[in-house]
Amino acid sequence: MVMRKGATDEEIQAVVDRLQKEGFGVHLSRGVEATVIGAIGEDRARLEALGLEAYPGVEKVMKVTKPYKLVSREFHPEDTVVRVGNVQFGGGEVPVIAGPCAVEGREAYLEAALAAKAAGATVLRGGAFKPRSSPYSFQGLGEEGLKILAEARELTGLPVCTEVMDPESVPLVAEYADILQVGARNGQNYPLLKALGRIRKPVLLKRGFGMTIEEWLSAAEYILAGGNDQVILCERGIRTFEASTRFTLDISAVPVAKGLTHLPVVVDPSHAAGKRAWVPALARAAVAAGCDGLEVEVHPRPDESISDAAQALSPEMFKAMMDEVAAIASVLGRRVPLPDADPVRAAAD
Ligand code: PEP
Ligand code: MN
Numbered sequence: 001m002v003m004r005k006g007a008t009d010e011e012i013q014a015v016v017d018r019l020q021k022e023g024f025g026v027h028l029s030r031g032v033e034a035t036v037i038g039a040i041g042e043d044r045a046r047l048e049a050l051g052l053e054a055y056p057g058v059e060k061v062m063k064v065t066k067p068y069k070l071v072s073r074e075f076h077p078e079d080t081v082v083r084v085g086n087v088q089f090g091g092g093e094v095p096v097i098a099g100p101c102a103v104e105g106r107e108a109y110l111e112a113a114l115a116a117k118a119a120g121a122t123v124l125r126g127g128a129f130k131p132r133s134s135p136y137s138f139q140g141l142g143e144e145g146l147k148i149l150a151e152a153r154e155l156t157g158l159p160v161c162t163e164v165m166d167p168e169s170v171p172l173v174a175e176y177a178d179i180l181q182v183g184a185r186n187g188q189n190y191p192l193l194k195a196l197g198r199i200r201k202p203v204l205l206k207r208g209f210g211m212t213i214e215e216w217l218s219a220a221e222y223i224l225a226g227g228n229d230q231v232i233l234c235e236r237g238i239r240t241f242e243a244s245t246r247f248t249l250d251i252s253a254v255p256v257a258k259g260l261t262h263l264p265v266v267v268d269p270s271h272a273a274g275k276r277a278w279v280p281a282l283a284r285a286a287v288a289a290g291c292d293g294l295e296v297e298v299h300p301r302p303d304e305s306i307s308d309a310a311q312a313l314s315p316e317m318f319k320a321m322m323d324e325v326a327a328i329a330s331v332l333g334r335r336v337p338l339p340d341a342d343p344v345r346a347a348a349d
Contacts, residue, residue, distance in 0.1 A: 001052055003035040004059040011057030012037065018050060027069075029076040038064075038075040067214065068221035068261075070229070076262040082202050082230045084178050085159045087122045087337060089202075089232050089293050090264030094329045094336045097161050097179075097204075097266070097295040098318060099125040101308035102138065103145035108300075113152035115300050119319040120326075120338050123179065124152055124160045125295060130307060131165055131185045138306045146176035153178070158339060161204055161295070167195035174199050184208050184236055184271070187219050197226015204295070206234045206268070209247055213256055220263060233257060233265045234295060235286075237272025246274025246311070249282050254289040266293035270311045276302060279313055280321040287325045290332070294325065 001015055012028070015037050019026050024047065025040035039047055044063070053061050064074045081091040089095060098121035103109045113124050128145025130138065141148070149160040159178030164170055165186060173180055179202045186192055187208030196203045203223055207216040220231050235254065237247025249272035257265045267289075269282030283294055299305045302312035313321065326336040 001037040001039070001055075001061050002059045003037065003057050005034065007035060007057030007059075011055070015052060015055055015058065018052070018055075022046065022050065027075060029078075031076075031078040034059075034077055036075060036077060038069060040069055066217075066260075068217045070224040071217050071220045071231075071261045071263060073260060073262050078262060080229065080231075080262045080264065082232050082264055084123060084202055087159065089266065092334050093293075094287055094291065094325070094334050095122045095293045096120060096322065096325070096336060097123040097125045097293065098298045100299045100305060100312065101297050102127045102130050102306055103141055103148050103162075104306050105141075106148050106151070109145075109148045110152055110155060111300050112298065113156050113158070115315040116298050116318070117156045117158055117339050119298070119315050120322040120336070121298070121318075122158060122337050122339055124149070124156065124158050125162070125181075125297075126152075126160070127163045127181075127307075129163055129165045129169065129173070131163065131183045132307070143172065146173065150176050156339070164192070164196075165189075167191045170195040170199060174201050178202070179204050179232070181234075182206055182219075187211050187216065190222060193219055193222035194226055197223045197228050199228060200230070201228075202230040202232060203228065204232045204234050204266070206236050207238070207250075207253065209237060209239045211238075213253055213260070217257065217261055220261070231263050232293070233261070233263050234268055235265065235291075236268035236295075245272060245278065247272045249273070249286070251285055251289050254286065254291050258290060264292035266295055267291045268295040270295070270297040270308070270313075274311050276311055276313050276317065279311060280317065280324060283321055284324055284328055287328045287334075287336075288332070296321070 027038035082089045098116040103126040130140035161179035163181040164173040181204045240248040267286035299312040
């Protein structure tokens with residue numbers, strides 16, 4: 001139910017009360033432009049029989065026929081802003097998450113974290129639990145890696161983003177991480193998505209490389225349906241017939257997803273490109289397309305990376321890329337935040 005601009009609290013409450021009395025789940029989105037009351041339930045005929053169009057303050061009753069509801073713009077017309085420390089995804093800012101593919105060791109990670117921060121990263125990344133295509137490849141340091149991430153957060157003051165692969169590990173990873181990442185290979189791991197719906201921390205949900213945009217948004221719906229609305233979507237390339245790049249970055253996913261959902265959409269150009277020379281161009285394209293952030297793999301000595309060496313940027317390449325994406329963002333009236341760059345905000349914190 002879309003309420004008329006200026007609908008009173010009593011009018012809104014009357015609709016909510018009726019829906020609850022009839023056994024529908026109710027989701028209220030109060031925006032500056034419009035207040036939307038979402039009714040969740042299977043019995044559409046019963047909903048139609050309530051005659052809610054005639055209730056005072058109701059402008060129109062719309063059906064959301066998509067498989068996702070809470071994630072849809074119809075339910076929540078205004079952009080969701082996911083805040084992580086001083087950083088925000090979705091509010092016109094374009095924060096950059098950066099760091100090595102994996103946490104390889106304490107010294108190495110702390111060095112990488114400082115280098116990423118010096119070049120402008122506002123969130124750190126690094127996998128402690130790695131979903132490797134081969135069981136014989138480095139699988140990550142596990143909890144030791146999480147402790148190193150926590151130490152890097154202390155050292156730099158930046159929040160950390162790291163992957164969680166199974167529902168059992170969610171409480172452990174949530175203890176250490178500021179953003180929990182769902183990898184492309186787990187985009188349809190429904191027990192994992194349900195477990196992430198039960199926590200109250202931001203989740204970065206990568207699009208599986210075989211997932212349609214509708215399947216990706218439906219995966220996000222699992223997390224929101226559990227009560228966690230802090231979801232950041234991440235396009236990271238899909239599998240096509242093209243073999244020159246590791247995956248094909250679906251730039252169209254940025255405007256398409258942003259039209260369909262209120263959730264912020266970030267782009268990972270690293271896993272799409274697979275080769276460092278192409279990463280900056282994809283990052284520039286993503287920012288030009290209107291993404292709400294980037295996730296980029298950066299390593300102090302890229303060729304020595306234990307995983308994903310070919311796509312890791314050196315800190316120098318990353319810094320050059322940051323300057324370019326900041327310039328593109330500013331043309332669009334957006335801003336790439338820098339660590340401790342905003343004295344007004346720093347003073348307010
Ligand atoms: C990663 O971010 O290191 C990663 C494994 O990415 P993806 O799940 O997109 O392959
Ligand atoms: Mn990687």
